[in-house]
Amino acid sequence: MQKLTYKTIAAPLxxxxxxxxxxxxxxxLFPIQSKQDADSxxxxxxxxxxxxxxxxxxxxCGVQANQDLFGNRTLSAKLQRSSDDGEPANTAGKPILSVITGEEVFDILVVITRYFGGMLLGVGGLIQAYTQTTxxxxxxxxxxxxxxxxxLQLSYTYDQLSSAQYLFDKYECKIAQEHYSDLIQQKILVNLGYLEALKKELTDRQLTFL
Structure with a gap:
């Protein structure tokens, strides 16, 4: 069981x-949370x-965890896009994206601005320039x-509250939403690295989850 994190940036640069x-x-460079952020x-x-x-x-933009047959997890972006903005095909946007992907940075927009200096760089020179700048x-x-x-959505009785609270503390869960009626109904945030272990303990303690 290992806590999963992803790398991003805090502020424009x-x-x-x-x-x-x-x-x-x-x-x-800009930190983004959505396509709308990037477009803006x-x-x-x-x-x-x-x-x-x-x-x-x-x-x-966005992060998803993938798991292979051996249980190893890798991260990938939910949405990604690049643009050459008039440069020859695949000489600008693709190299920028390749560097970002290689450095495993997520929720980021990188814009490379060029002012032409009068001399052509050629395909190889452009790829190198955009790679170097990124x-x-x-x-x-x-x-x-x-x-x-x-x-994760939970539903349990008031008698099970102490068990639920114990698991929340153990797995560093955060309550996103809750409703009290005949049962306690909650939506919690849990780290993906802890999810399967938490589900097992919820099942063992007969706490219902979706």
């Missing part, structure tokens, strides 16, 4: 690298840098590690 054959490249930041960037030659980007941005962040949680 901007990093510029030295000019490459006269072209300026800088990375702007992209609109902001396009307005602020309306005179830039390109505003290429990649985003990864790496510079990620190297400058102070990563934040957030717990990967899921919701």
């Amino acid at each position: 901007k990093v510029e690298i030295p000019k490459i054959k006269g072209s300026r490249f800088f990375a702007t 930041y992209l609109e902001q960037m396009r307005k602020e840098y309306y005179d830039a030659t390109h505003n290429c980007y990649a985003r990864r 790496k510079a941005g990620l190297e400058a962040i102070e990563p934040v590690y957030k717990p990967l949680e899921t919701k």
Whole structure:
């Protein structure tokens, strides 16, 4: 049983690298929680840098845990997208996304802004430039590690309250919603790494969950 966390960033950040054959490249990184967040930041960037030659980007939003046949867990993004914004196909957005994925950063939007300097870089040069700029941005962040949680719905009697509270403390559960009637009904947040162990103990103590 191991607590699952994922890496993200806490605040926006901007990093510029030295000019490459006269072209300026800088990375702007944003923490996001949804596609709408990303779209809003992209609109902001396009307005602020309306005179830039390109505003290429990649985003990864949402986190899901995957488990193989041996029980090993890996994390992947629920939604991800990239854009070359007018650069030759796969020379900008894909390299940006590749770096973010390789560094296992989630809930992030990276925009690389380019001001053309008069000299063509070629396909290989563009891939290298966008890769280098993305790496510079990620190297400058102070990563934040957030717990990967899921919701569980419980229903139990008042006599079982002490058992439920014991398990909440043991597995660091947080109550998201609760309702008291003939039964206690609660929605809790539990770390995905603790989920199966918690379910087993709930079953052993005859606490109903969905």
